Structures are given as structure tokens and as C-alpha cells.
Amino acid sequence: MKRCSIRATKWRISEALVVALVIVLGAVTAVLAKDDGAAPAKKAPTGAQLYAMNCGRCHMERYAKERTDAQWQTIITHMRVHANLPGADARKIIEYLQASN
Amino acid sequence: MNHKSHIAVMAALVTAFASVGVARAVTDEEFNALKLKVLDLESKAGVSEEATAKNNFVMAGGVDVNYQKTQGENGGFLLGSFNPIFLLRSGDKVLFEGALEFNVQNQDNGASSVETVVEFAQVSYLVNDWLTLTAGKIVLPLGSFIETTDPAWINKLPTFPLPRADQTAILPESDIGVQAHGGISLGGGSYINYGAFVVNGPGHTSSTDTNGVTTETLSFDSVENQNNSLGFGGKLGCFTPLAESSSFEIGVSGESGKWDSQGQNNWSVLVCDARLHVTPAAEIRGEYIHSSEDTATGTLTPKGWWIQGAYQLSGLDTDVALLNKLELVARYAQVDLDQGDGAIKQTALGVDYHITGTLALKGDYEINSADNPDAAKNTVNLQIAYGF
Structure with missing residues (x-):
């Protein structure tokens, strides 16, 4: 029983750490957002910016020349389905990659 | 494009090459003239860029080769997996995605065998900008790790976090069914x-057992519905860019369903995930997973969490080429399967060397701690991961 109690206490500490982490991340988020004056939220990002923020947050850069225009449309549609990207943002990314191809 | 058209285009190409002369460099003017001639012939043959763009097949995927040395055991190479992904797009609205995983492994008698797994095989209909309907063996949107980070060339460490690793997973990765999902733009990315x-x-x-008593054990590997109840679940998340080069995303997801043959015992899971990109080079992410499993003797609550920090040294903005290809990764994870063995804890310290954007050498040292001595052995992992 005592051992279970110790484990339960450890888990409560772990859960408290996770909650603390979320709070810290939230605080950092708020600070970063404040520093930037929330300006980006009002500007429509370009295809290049959407590519950097949506693709770059998961993996290293893929180069536009790697695929044909039609293949990019297929691959970004695949990414849209998996990452739940909004359709308009996905189209801008496709246009950016095709224009850079 | 029929057989005659193929021959016509080939003949035109041969003639065109012959006309510009293969023994000397082709000028830009000659190249452009040749390109126009080929496009003209393709157009006459019924092949256009538009037709090519409407239907398209792509094979993507990855392969990873590993070396693993566990404390007190022999080290050796493993073909981690070979994962081809087949993508077939029909127009702007329909996409089929099929991902296979091939693993080479030893059987108990020492003979080798190949394990083939259909990771997902789903067809999606993109209804509009914010709604997609998907059916098949779908990737479950529980957290964001599997949907976006599963491939070895993307995962920053050679192994999965404990709550998602094969031997200690407390939630499924995919299942057969249907899903309505999408992204609703809030503007500004x-x-x-x-x-x-x-x-x-x-x-x-x-x-x-030998007394004829049958025992059922929860499994995420089953693909058929084994009782009179289906599983339900969902996810709600948000992504927002914070500044020019930083972003934050957070999500809550869960699933619930009956797992035993009588359809009486419930299983459910709740996942909270978050990821912060402080800069393009620095990332912090993690998940908290809490599940509940009714059994004949009571309710178990397997749970776990992990947090990972990674920093690409290219963020230091130095001129040293080697540093620009290195990434440092640290991950802490723990999982408690609630089977009386207590929590397994793991600290992983790793280094990635990105030879190209899709080819990486990765290595880590994993310090494990657990009541079960087998789970407490430290491990060294080396991995070559390639995405294509």
C-alpha cells in the first residue's frame, strides 16, 4: 500500500510537472505573441511563409525541384489530409512549390 | 496517349535531337525550340499538363537501418522498416493513400521472416476547404505524433517515446472506419x-489456460470489430504562428469503445499534445496520455507522458558546415502500464547528422529506469533514415 501511495504521489508530481509545462509554454506563447504585436495574424501569409511554417515544423526542407508540379499537388494534398491544413493554405503552398519548380 | 502517339513523340524527339546535333552543346534557343516542339506534339497526341495534373501517382515513403546495443546483450543491425507510401490523386478532390511497412525479423526457431503491415490505407474526399471525409484503415488523430512524425526520417530520435513504443504503447495508431476532419483557417496562417x-x-x-479458462486481453492490433460496439473519438487542436519564425500548436483528442467480446468492458484514452517552435531551429514538444481500461477485476489506468527538445545548430548561424548539419535532441518519457510494475522512465540523449534534408544519421543513448530489470537496461541506438 505504501509503495502504491508513493507511486501515486510520484504520478501526481509528474502530472503537476506536465501542467506546469503547459503553463510555461502558454506563457512563452503569450510573450512571443505580445512581442510581435500579433501583427502576423492580420496579414495573409505568402505561399513561401505557409510552406515554412507548416512543412518546416515537422521535417527538414524538401526542395521544389524534387518533384513535378503534378506530384507536388498530390504530396501537398497528402499533407493536407494528414495535418488537417485548411484548403486555401494548402493551395498557396502548392502554388509556391510549382512556381519555384 | 496511344501506342502510335508514343511512337510519334519518340520519332519527333529523335529527329529533333538529330537536328540540333548530339555532339555539341545545345544552346538555350535550340532547347526552347525543342521544348515547344515536344509540347506541340504532346498536345496533338492528347497529352497536356492539365491532363497530367488531374490524375497523378506518387510513391513516397522511407527506409531505416538500425544498430542497437542493449546493456548486457549482443548488439546488432536491424532493418528497422521499409515503408513505401502510395499516393493516387484523382483531380482536386480525391486522394488514396496506402502505406505498407515491411520488417525483417527472426522467428523463435531462428529462421527469418518478413512481417508486412498495412499502416494505413485510406481514401479521402476533400468536400471543401475545411471538410475532408476519409474512409479505410485510417490514421487515428490521437495526439499529433503518428499523423505527422511517424516516418523515421522525420522522427528526431531512432525510437518512439515510451507511451507509443511497440512494447509499451498505451494507444492505437490506426483503425478501420470513417473520419470527418479538416482545418478551419483563422487567417494569418x-x-x-x-x-x-x-x-x-x-x-x-x-x-x-490448461484448466480451459479463457482470458481476453486488450489489443490494439485487431482490425475487425470483436463485439457489438464501435469506437468513437475525435480531436480538436489549434495552430498559430507567433512571430516570423515561431509557432505554437496544441490539441486535445480521445477515443472510447468496448474491447471485450461481450461488449461490456470500456476502454478510453485522452491525449493532450503541444508543440512550440521558439525559432525554426528550436522545438519543444510533448504529449500526455491517460487511458482507462475496465477489466474483470477492476479498472486499470495506463498512462504516460513525454517531452522532447531539439535544437539545430544551424541556428547558431556559424560558417562551420559540420555544425550546420547537426541537431541535438533530448527526450524524457515515462509510462505506467498499471500492471504492478510501476513506471518505466527513459531519458534519451541524441545527435542527428542531416546529410541532406531526407537522409540522416541519428544516434542516441537511452537511460532506462524501471522495477522490471529487463526494462531498465540502457540502450545505444544508431540509425540511418532516408525519406523519398
Whole structure:
């Protein structure tokens, strides 16, 4: 029983750490957002910016020349389905990659 | 494009090459003239860029080769997996995605065998900008790790976090069913992502002891519905850019369903995930996973969490080429399967060397701690991961 109690206490500490982490991340988020004056939220990002923020947050850069225009449309549609990207943002990314191809 | 058209285009190409002369460099003017001639012939043959763009097949995927040395055991190479992904797009609205995983492994008698797994095989219909309907063996939107980070060339460490690793996973990766999902733009690159799914749900494996007593054990590997109940779940998340080069995303997701043959015992899971990109080179992410499993003797609550920090040294903005290809990764994870063995804890310290954007050498040292001595052995992992 005592051992279970110790484990339960450890888990409560772990859960408290996770909650603390979320709070810290939230605080950092708020600070970063404040520093930037929330300006980006009002500007429509370009295809290049959407590519950097949506693709770059998961993996290293893929180069536009790697695929044909039609293949990019297929691959970004695949990414849209998996990452739940909004359709308009996905189209801008496709246009950016095709224009850079 | 029929056989005659193929021959016509080939003949034109041969003639064109002959006309410009293969023994000397082709000028830009000659190249452009040749390109126009080929496009003209393709057009006459019924092949256009538009037709090519409407239907398209792509094979993507990855392969990883590993070397693993566990404390007190022999080290050796492993073909981690070979994962081809087949993508077939029909127009702007329909996409089929099929991912296979091939693993080479030893059987108990020492002979080798190949394990083939259909990781996912789903067809999606993109209804509009914010709604997609998907059916098949779908990737479950529980957290964001599997949907976005599963391939070895993307995962920053050679192994999965404990709550998602094969031997200690406390939630499924995919299941057969249907899902409505999508992203709703909030402007400026921010969006809400959501998903609601109905699937066969968790199942079980059965074993019978020498007294003829059959015991059922929760399993995420079953693909058929093993009772009269389906599994339901969903996800709600948000992504927002914070500044020019930083972003934050957070999500809550879960699933619930009956897992035993009688459809009486419930299983459910709740996942909270978050990821912060402080800069393009620095990332912090993690998940908290809490599940609940009714059994004949009571309710178990397997749970776990992990947090990972990674920093690409290219962020230091130095001229040293080697440093620009290195990434440092640290991950802490723990999982408690609630089977009386207590929590397994793991600290992983790793280094990635990105030879190219899709080819990486990765290595880590994993310090494990657990009541079970077998789970407490430290491990060295080396991995070559390639995405294509």
C-alpha cells in the first residue's frame, strides 16, 4: 500500500510537472505573441511563409525541384489530409512549390 | 496517349535531337525550340499538363537501418522498416493513400521472416476547404505524433517515446472506419484542426489456460470489430504562428469503445499534445496520455507522458558546415502500464547528422529506469533514415 501511495504521489508530481509545462509554454506563447504585436495574424501569409511554417515544423526542407508540379499537388494534398491544413493554405503552398519548380 | 502517339513523340524527339546535333552543346534557343516542339506534339497526341495534373501517382515513403546495443546483450543491425507510401490523386478532390511497412525479423526457431503491415490505407474526399471525409484503415488523430512524425526520417530520435513504443504503447495508431476532419483557417496562417471518427475500436486477444479458462486481453492490433460496439473519438487542436519564425500548436483528442467480446468492458484514452517552435531551429514538444481500461477485476489506468527538445545548430548561424548539419535532441518519457510494475522512465540523449534534408544519421543513448530489470537496461541506438 505504501509503495502504491508513493507511486501515486510520484504520478501526481509528474502530472503537476506536465501542467506546469503547459503553463510555461502558454506563457512563452503569450510573450512571443505580445512581442510581435500579433501583427502576423492580420496579414495573409505568402505561399513561401505557409510552406515554412507548416512543412518546416515537422521535417527538414524538401526542395521544389524534387518533384513535378503534378506530384507536388498530390504530396501537398497528402499533407493536407494528414495535418488537417485548411484548403486555401494548402493551395498557396502548392502554388509556391510549382512556381519555384 | 496511344501506342502510335508514343511512337510519334519518340520519332519527333529523335529527329529533333538529330537536328540540333548530339555532339555539341545545345544552346538555350535550340532547347526552347525543342521544348515547344515536344509540347506541340504532346498536345496533338492528347497529352497536356492539365491532363497530367488531374490524375497523378506518387510513391513516397522511407527506409531505416538500425544498430542497437542493449546493456548486457549482443548488439546488432536491424532493418528497422521499409515503408513505401502510395499516393493516387484523382483531380482536386480525391486522394488514396496506402502505406505498407515491411520488417525483417527472426522467428523463435531462428529462421527469418518478413512481417508486412498495412499502416494505413485510406481514401479521402476533400468536400471543401475545411471538410475532408476519409474512409479505410485510417490514421487515428490521437495526439499529433503518428499523423505527422511517424516516418523515421522525420522522427528526431531512432525510437518512439515510451507511451507509443511497440512494447509499451498505451494507444492505437490506426483503425478501420470513417473520419470527418479538416482545418478551419483563422487567417494569418492560424487554424483550428478537428476530427471526428467512428472505427471498429479496440479489440482483444484470447488465450486459454490448461484448466480451459479463457482470458481476453486488450489489443490494439485487431482490425475487425470483436463485439457489438464501435469506437468513437475525435480531436480538436489549434495552430498559430507567433512571430516570423515561431509557432505554437496544441490539441486535445480521445477515443472510447468496448474491447471485450461481450461488449461490456470500456476502454478510453485522452491525449493532450503541444508543440512550440521558439525559432525554426528550436522545438519543444510533448504529449500526455491517460487511458482507462475496465477489466474483470477492476479498472486499470495506463498512462504516460513525454517531452522532447531539439535544437539545430544551424541556428547558431556559424560558417562551420559540420555544425550546420547537426541537431541535438533530448527526450524524457515515462509510462505506467498499471500492471504492478510501476513506471518505466527513459531519458534519451541524441545527435542527428542531416546529410541532406531526407537522409540522416541519428544516434542516441537511452537511460532506462524501471522495477522490471529487463526494462531498465540502457540502450545505444544508431540509425540511418532516408525519406523519398
